[in-house]
Amino acid sequence: MSMEEQLMNLKNEALSLILSAEDGKTLEEIKLQFLGRSGKLTLALKDIVKVPVENRAEVGKLANEVKQAVEEALERQEGFVKKETITKKRAAIDTSIPGIQPQIGHLHPMTQVMLDVVEVFKQIGFQAADGPEIETDHYNFEVLNIPKDHPARDTQMTFYLDTRNSKVTPGEVILRTQTSAMQGRVMQKVKPPVRVIVPGKNFRYEQVDASHGFEFWQVEGFCVDTHIRLTDLFGTIDYVLRRLMGQDIKLKFATTNFPFVEPGVDTYMECTVCKGKGCSFCKYAGWSEIMPAGMIHPNVLKAVGYDSQKVSGFAFAIGLSRLVTLRYHMDDLRLLTNPDLRILKQF
Ligand SMILES: [Zn+2]
Structure with a gap:
């Protein structure tokens, strides 16, 4: 291969590489490959001395042209690549392109109803208190007139915390089974009159079905003052439930027995799912039990x-999960803890 041919081949090789380069780094490498200290073109130029004298001027001229062409091509492509990059960057922040709307969350239906409950009670003078979910047997049972051997304990399937290797008496620390556990904690610190509600989570070792869960929300409430009577309890429950569930709901009260109240009252609301006809949600009773209460x-x-001769009071516990399902006509309590967004987006 003659020197001329060699130079032309180098030129073609370099130009094709340069034109297909897409970034500055590749161009830098090509430059080094051809024009570097031991670059292909640099070495070829050194070989010109070997060309016979009569042709040397002509080959030298060609060599310079090739070198110039490669340098120019490199420069042109560098400018082009830079411009491309800027255009791409501009496109990335093009403010004229319609935006992507981010998905915005909202409060869980349980939280919405809970805040409504707190608000209604606030308007009639109740304060909200918060308490521990890990509770002692003392506050959860003993204070509430449920001693260790009381049969009522059997109805509250209790989760006991593993307290091995600790100083705690076995069985003393539990997950609270009722927000009523806060009655003792609050009343020991506050003298009557007291009007307090305690929204919170409770835990019982229960079979999970459409209307029961092992974890459920309650709003405990109690009021202690002089001359508090059963009619005050009825009036309060009636007012609050109508504010929360609508003025046309149907309520009924029945006597029942809980160790911490005397007398005990159960509040039933006509099932909103079947309007009293009977369905799986209300176990075909037409009514849903939503609020145990009593003096x-x-x-x-x-x-x-407290001096029980001087003061009296009432207490109640609203089944918040039940209230939510009744308000939104949900036939299964388990939907409330289902993480499926298609369910939650409806609220
Ligand atoms: Zn029903």
Whole structure:
């Protein structure tokens, strides 16, 4: 291959590489490959001395042209690549392109209803208190007139915390089974009159079905003052439930028995799913039990240091999960803890 041919081949090789280069780094490498200290073109130029004297001037001229062409091509491509990059960057922040709307979350239906409950009670003078979910047997049972051997304990399937290798008496620390556990904690610190609600989570070792869960929300409430009567309890429940669920709901009260109240009252609301006809949600009763209540037992008042001869009070526990499913006509409590966004987006 003659020197001329060699030079032309180098030129073609370099130019094709340069034109297909897409970034500055590749161009830098090509430059080094041809024009570097031991670059292909540099070495070829050194060989010109070997060309016979009569041709040397002509080959030298060609060599310079090739070198110039490669340098120019490199420069042109560098400018082009830079411009491309800037255009791409501009496109990335093009403010004229319609934006992508981010998905915005909202409060869980349970939280919405809970805040509504707190608001309604606030308007009639109740304060909201928060308490521990890990509770002691003392506040969860003993203070509430449920001693260790009381059969009512059997109805509250309790989760006990593993307290091995600790100083805690076995069985003393539990997950609270009722927000009523806060009655003792609050009343020991506050003298009557007290009007308090305690929204919170409770835990029971229960079979999970459409209307029961092992974890459920309650709003405990209690009011202690002089001359508090059962009619005050009825009036409060009636007012609050109509504010929350609509003025046309149907309620009924029935007597029941809880150790911490005397007398005990159960509140039933006509099932909103079937309008009283009977469905799987209300177990074909037409009514849903939503609120056990009653007049606080004198033993509870005594246990927290109140004078049961001078003051009296009522207490209630709203089943918040039940209230939510009744309000939104959901036939399964388990939907509330289902993480499927298609369910939650409806609220
Ligand atoms: Zn029903």
